[in-house]
Amino acid sequence: MATRTRIGILGASGYTGAELLRILLTHPRADVVLLTADRKANREMREIYPQFSPYPLPALVTIESVDWMAAGVDFVFCALPHGTTQTVIKRLMGEAPAIRVVDLSADFRLCDVDAYARWYGHDHLAPDLQGQAVYGLVEVYRRDIKQAHLVANPGCYTTCAELPLIPLIKNRAIDTDEIVIDAKSGMTGAGRSAREAMIFSEVSEGFHAYGVGHHRHMAELDQEFSRAAGKPVTVSFTPHLLPINRGILSTIYVRGRRGRTAEDLHALLVKAYAKEPFVHVLPFGETPQTRHVRGSNMTVIGVVADRLAGRAIIVSALDNLTKGASGQAVQNMNVMLGFPETLGLTQVAMFP
């Protein structure tokens, strides 16, 4: 019988922590043996998330209390808030170099520690580790991820924009100087730490843009699009908040290069993702809905001709907690450990 991997989840009380657990509890090769949650330490997971009541799970502990050599952990998912992660992973990888890590925060996503300092307002606290970190967009960096010890799981907004755009940019199929990404996300992307703007009555029955002109996800987009283009690329990106729990939909406005039509762009994406289990390109002219990826690890992409000649509209959708966070993290783990990439990730989207 196949051996099972012993897994630790750091930050299990947040939404991405709960989503990791939801996925891993039915993963055939994973045993969750460690759960941390600093502010909720010494409590049971069922008190924090009653849906886990029927499952026997380890009690929550603080990260500080973990002795990594003695913890009996093979693999760690780090689902901590941005900022605290660098220190935690530095200690972990220092004490127990055999443990492999997928980090769901933004702490290791930017290769350039100077860019990190510029966007996040403070120095990177583990610049040496940054050099080892692999950006975990499986469809692009699968080969590197296999060997990686530390994978930086991409952001939710960025995954939703990078999957449709990177193949187009790499193939020089679109102009890179005027890409407009109008992105809309559900509320779980904001996490579980209460602030006034997150109250139900401030979010339901309404809609708004935020971070217009300046949003940290831009740094990650710049990096990946510039890598794909082989030259600096800056895009226009505007996030909006949807009164829903799960789902990101990005409407992307592009111009084909050298006469490429919307159909050409579509054909290129169809080809690029023909064998990918978690990217589905719709027939030309169709566009996706977030509800049809709810709870699944799928990204769905549609391409339509714009009425402005030479331009195309690309719409992509994913579940920000699954492919946009915890599902992609498990996909990364599967690749790192040599498991079939879809293991534990076959759940069908839940609609209605």
Add this chain to the structure above:
Amino acid sequence: MATRTRIGILGASGYTGAELLRILLTHPRADVVLLTADRKANREMREIYPQFSPYPLPALVTIESVDWMAAGVDFVFCALPHGTTQTVIKRLMGEAPAIRVVDLSADFRLCDVDAYARWYGHDHLAPDLQGQAVYGLVEVYRRDIKQAHLVANPGCYTTCAELPLIPLIKNRAIDTDEIVIDAKSGMTGAGRSAREAMIFSEVSEGFHAYGVGHHRHMAELDQEFSRAAGKPVTVSFTPHLLPINRGILSTIYVRGRRGRTAEDLHALLVKAYAKEPFVHVLPFGETPQTRHVRGSNMTVIGVVADRLAGRAIIVSALDNLTKGASGQAVQNMNVMLGFPETLGLTQVAMFP
């Protein structure tokens, strides 16, 4: 390797049809080989429910076009609207007596065909079959279900009220002459056939009771509570419509018999469901939320002492599409076919 059962879903374009498919696509012993949808015949499932795009599935056909002897089907889920089902199943079981059936409609739930005629306003169209039908509340009728050829899957409201109340009534622990069930359901319980009252703007940002004083689920409650009591029982039942997709929560007001306290009632339920995989009784004083059963086959029950002496408040919650319909239907199939009862039904509730 274990053989797989070839399954047909009649009425695949409705919500319970889609939920059956969501569950069965990851069920290790089931192959869906037949899908019917009369008004949407000759279309692909992916056009009706885009979330199934990644899966190879048979095209939709009309029921009339099915030759049951040649269909290669072992097992049928019938997810048709109330009323048309009796005729369809009569033909099916007449033509292909080996096929076993779980019917999700109300057509075979009432043992008494006179009661059926009274509540539904027309004669039962298959009274002989009614005699063979077993009421599919697994936790109560497991033994009969094993042998059954035709199982009448219970209603969503009724499952949510019967699971907490039947053990209390059977044990003569509560007064049966003044049980008040205040029930609230999400919109998917109303199905997918559009009516003005189902429009988003008529349902969101509001709440109301409906069918006050008269609702067809009462006939089913009367039947099961009277069976459990061994004498006629009539309860007060008021359904309300929640602006959510999935979930039923019932708040039930009862009085303990002969000095039974709320704690006594709780202890009785804990004992009754100690070994049931799909009924979870919370610690005394705690009550469930619908969101913690979303997409799972679990029913969660809580018991609290009322401030009125001698009375208790019982709160039960389930997902109306899963334990309240398609999940329970698969649970019935597992029992009928001798599979482990939880096969394909281990999905953890999706929250948030």
Add this chain to the structure above:
Amino acid sequence: MATRTRIGILGASGYTGAELLRILLTHPRADVVLLTADRKANREMREIYPQFSPYPLPALVTIESVDWMAAGVDFVFCALPHGTTQTVIKRLMGEAPAIRVVDLSADFRLCDVDAYARWYGHDHLAPDLQGQAVYGLVEVYRRDIKQAHLVANPGCYTTCAELPLIPLIKNRAIDTDEIVIDAKSGMTGAGRSAREAMIFSEVSEGFHAYGVGHHRHMAELDQEFSRAAGKPVTVSFTPHLLPINRGILSTIYVRGRRGRTAEDLHALLVKAYAKEPFVHVLPFGETPQTRHVRGSNMTVIGVVADRLAGRAIIVSALDNLTKGASGQAVQNMNVMLGFPETLGLTQVAMFP
């Protein structure tokens, strides 16, 4: 031309403060001249609630900074959190006895300061003022309110239950020993101070009961029902949280006394509220929806016969921020100042 009343709103940054302002900005006899919000002092109202951008309004100040004699205020609405109100009003009424006050908190609702201490866990801080406070349920205490200097505006849940029940209890038309009130409220009832349980993702797409068996509104219900009955009355009351912003709906289960039928109870309510502008009794057998009172000061009541002989189901609905709080507060002001009772309160419910 009629003189205008100069109004102060204490706690203008909360939801009931904003609702007061929404109503008063179109009230023909009111000028809002003072707005306080301790944590948001020195900011403009438009920063806190952008919908007020088009209106010239005084900047927010701290309560402490207000010199009541010099403030130029005739009338004060106190929309502060429970607990801090007693001290604030004590100082205000001490320094400027001419100012009349409607308090929207629970601080002055319980006549019995011992009951207050029991339910709130600390001594009443202004027991002498409590003696002067009038309970502001206009339909019941209109005469006293006219003379009052300090009116305790009723709670939202309590208003919704008291309006249908008090006439029935006063007329000895129902049994008072087994009244069951199953109440459901929108989120704005919880105010604007962020807590984890109030986050959008914790509230949307789900439903649950809370405070089962013990909720502070019970003290207020006990007081008013006992007054109406002329003897102690205790009711069963269970609040639930709806994933909507505005609206309370109460489903109330009662038994007619001495052969009173549901029709008798209905007739009694029709008569009791025939001339009331803000209570509307539906034709027998019809029940209300919260959406049809959204933003209006109306309470709508329906009565239906229960299928249990001798019992009736009463459903009442109101907007918790309007008739359940700020609308009722302005109605109280109108009565206190001798204005027409409906002045500024004629807005039609906003549906859809």
Add this chain to the structure above:
Amino acid sequence: MATRTRIGILGASGYTGAELLRILLTHPRADVVLLTADRKANREMREIYPQFSPYPLPALVTIESVDWMAAGVDFVFCALPHGTTQTVIKRLMGEAPAIRVVDLSADFRLCDVDAYARWYGHDHLAPDLQGQAVYGLVEVYRRDIKQAHLVANPGCYTTCAELPLIPLIKNRAIDTDEIVIDAKSGMTGAGRSAREAMIFSEVSEGFHAYGVGHHRHMAELDQEFSRAAGKPVTVSFTPHLLPINRGILSTIYVRGRRGRTAEDLHALLVKAYAKEPFVHVLPFGETPQTRHVRGSNMTVIGVVADRLAGRAIIVSALDNLTKGASGQAVQNMNVMLGFPETLGLTQVAMFP
């Protein structure tokens, strides 16, 4: 005392009909004396919209049954579905030329009857009347509207895009060859005629684009932007469906012409709308939310610098039923009848 205008609403059972009534019931110069609703004729408005129960209103009649000369009507709002309107208004204006009309449908919005035929797939049925019709965007055509007998009330999406863009185009401040309008609307924009795609469970907890590449509102945008530019202008426009009732938010991507910065564009809009009561331009860098215009007749506009040099992001928000339909219709009536333009339209946005 000022005389009151006797008003008829054709199509009173739709959402824009109900919104007209909500506004007109508190309008000081309007009496609603005629309500039509073909499919719901002979019923009372309170059965269709219970929120109007407290108001005495004429019963619903069919349009066919109305004798326009004898109807005692001075002014008509036509809130009928697109397509049937041309015939209805032709008869009305033929029989009773003194009655003035605001039409809320798209039937008279396109000056060019050939463009109408092209976009709507059939010939215009009242081409002579089209010549008299004035496009009712008050902020642009106020002078013409004063004299008009027939005003074509603008669409909701178009109003939200035209108000921010027309001043910029007129002043040649932006490039007109690559304007991208990413628009998001609440569900009430789809009306009250039930279709599967409008069911609560198909709309809630999700988001999608629709009509990508081709939407009828484009014809109206083309017309108005071309008029403003004095040359043909075609824009990119993508509508999306929000799971909310009311509200449209448009995120508009533009490039400044000849070195105009985002600040320049902002200054231009501030100046253009300085005296308009229903257009509010936020301070530079701020953007609006739909919830802060809910139920009000206000359009709120924000301008932000894009990170792409030379480009700006403009966000505009309005309530699709109010400024996007019925509020704007009443604003048009006020102008046509010489009333103060804000009469009956002063209601403050309802948030929360």
